[in-house]
Amino acid sequence: MKKFLLALCAAGLLGNSVAAMPVQAAELRVMTSGGFTAAYKQLGPQFAASSGNTLETILGPSMGQAPEAIPNRLARGEPADVVIMVGYALDDLIKQGKVIPGSRVELADSPIGMVVRDGAPKPDISTIEGLKQTLLHAKSIAYSDSASGVYIQRELFKKLGIEDQVGAKAKMVPKIPVASVVASGEYEIGFQQVSELLPVKGATFVGKIPDSVQSVTRFAAGIPVNAPHPREAKALLEYLSSPAAQDTVRATGLEPVAAH
Template sequence: MKLNILATRPALLVLMLWLAAPAQADEIRVITSGGFTAAYQQLVPLYEAATQDHVITAYGASMGNAPDSIPSRLARGETFDVVILADSGLEKLVSEGKVAAGSRVDLARSLIGMSVRKGTPKPDISTTEALTQTLLNAKSIAYSASASGTYLSGELFARLGVADKIKDKARKIYSERVGTVVARGDAEIGFQQVSELLPFKELDYVGPLPAELQQKVYFSAGTIAGRQTPASSRFVRFLASPAAAAMVSSTGLEPVATPLPPPAPPALGQPQKP
C-alpha cells in the first residue's frame, strides 16, 4: 500500500479499521443496479486502494427482461461474485438459487423522486393531489423499467386513478436512465430512484414522492451461489459499514449503517498530523 495515498485520503485510514488486510490481492466481479451506482463509484476506488483487490464492475437493472438487466445476465450464465440490486429483485434471485441464501446484506434505503429538464417549470408533487394533477397535466412521462417504475406502473398510477388517462403518454425506459431521456427532451417529467436522478447536471430535481405514496426500497448486496469468497465478503462488509455511510448518504440514499463521527480535533498545543 502506498503511504502517500493514505496521507492524501484520510478516509482510507478509517476504511482500514473495517477491513482485515488480505494476504494477497483478489479479483471481485460485481454487477450493480443503477440505484446504488453513484455511491458505488465513489467507494470502489477507496476499497481498491486500501486492499489492492481489483473490482470488475458491470451494470444492469434490478428486474425486467431487458438484455442487460441483472436477471437476464445471470440467466445467460455471466459470471459474477456479488450482486447489488433492489431487495425484491435480490430475494427473487435467492428463491431461484442464483444468489446464496443468507448472504443478503442491506446497504441503503432509497426514495423515488422526480426531475425535469433544467430551466423548465418544476411542477408541484408535494401532496397526493398535486402529484395527481402533475401527472394529468404532463405532456410526456418517463419512468424506470426497474424497481421504481414497477411500483409506479403496477400500483401507484392505478391508486391515483390516472392509469388509463396517462397510458398513452407514460413510457417505461429500458437500458438507459430516465434522466438521460428527460435531459435530451424526450420526456417532460421523469421518475426514478433519487440517487439515480441527482447526478444529472442537465436536470432540476423536483423532489421525492409524497411520504404517503413513497415506496422505500432497500438496495442490498448478495453473493452468487457457489462463489462465496473472503474477498467478496470483505467487499460487501465495507459497503455496509459505517466507514462508507457518509458517502452513501451524499448520493441521496439513506445508509443502513450510522456514519462514523468525524475525527476529534487535535488538542490545543498539539501539532496536526499531515
C-alpha cells in the same frame, strides 16, 4: 540452549519474511444495478485502495427482459463475485439457488423522485394534489423499467385515480437512466429512484413524491454461488454496509438502512 535460541531467531525471521510476502490481489467482478451505483462508484475505489483488490464493474438492472439485467447475466453463466440489486430481486436469486443465502447484506433504501429538464419550471409535488396535477398537465411522462417504474405503472397512477388520463402519455424507459431522456427533451417529466436521477446532467431534481404514495426500494447485496473470490467479496460487502460508508450513501440520495 544456544541451538534453541538460534532456532527461535530463525523462526522469527521466517515469520517476518512470510508476513512481508505480497498477497496476491483479487479482481472482484461486481454486478450492480442503478440505484446503488452512484454510492458504489465512490465507495468501490476506497475499498480497492485499502484492500489491494481491484474491481471490475458490470452495470445492469435488477430485473426485466434486457440481456444486461443481472438475473439474465447469471442465467447465462456469467461469473460474478458480488451482485448489488433490489432486495426482493436478490431474494428471488437466493430462492433459485443462484446466490448464497447467508451472504445477503442490507445496503440502503431508495425513494422515488421526479426530474424536469434544466431550465423548465419546477412544479410542486410535495402534496398529493400537486403531484396529481403535475401528472395530468404533463405532455409526456417517463419512468424506469426497474422497481420504481413497476410501482408507478401498476400502483401509483391507480392510487391517484388518474390511470386512464395519463396511461397513453406515460412510458417505461428500458435500460437507460430516465433523467437522460428528460434532459434530451424527449419527455417532459421523469420518475425514478432519487439516487439514479441525481447524477444525470441536464435534468433538474424536483423532489421526492409524497410519503403517503411513496414506494421505498431496499437495495441489498449478496455473493453468487461459485463466486471466484468469496472471501474478498464478503469483505467488500462488509465495507459497503459499514458505518463508514453511510455519509456517502446519504450524499448520493439514498437513505441508510440504520436510520429506519
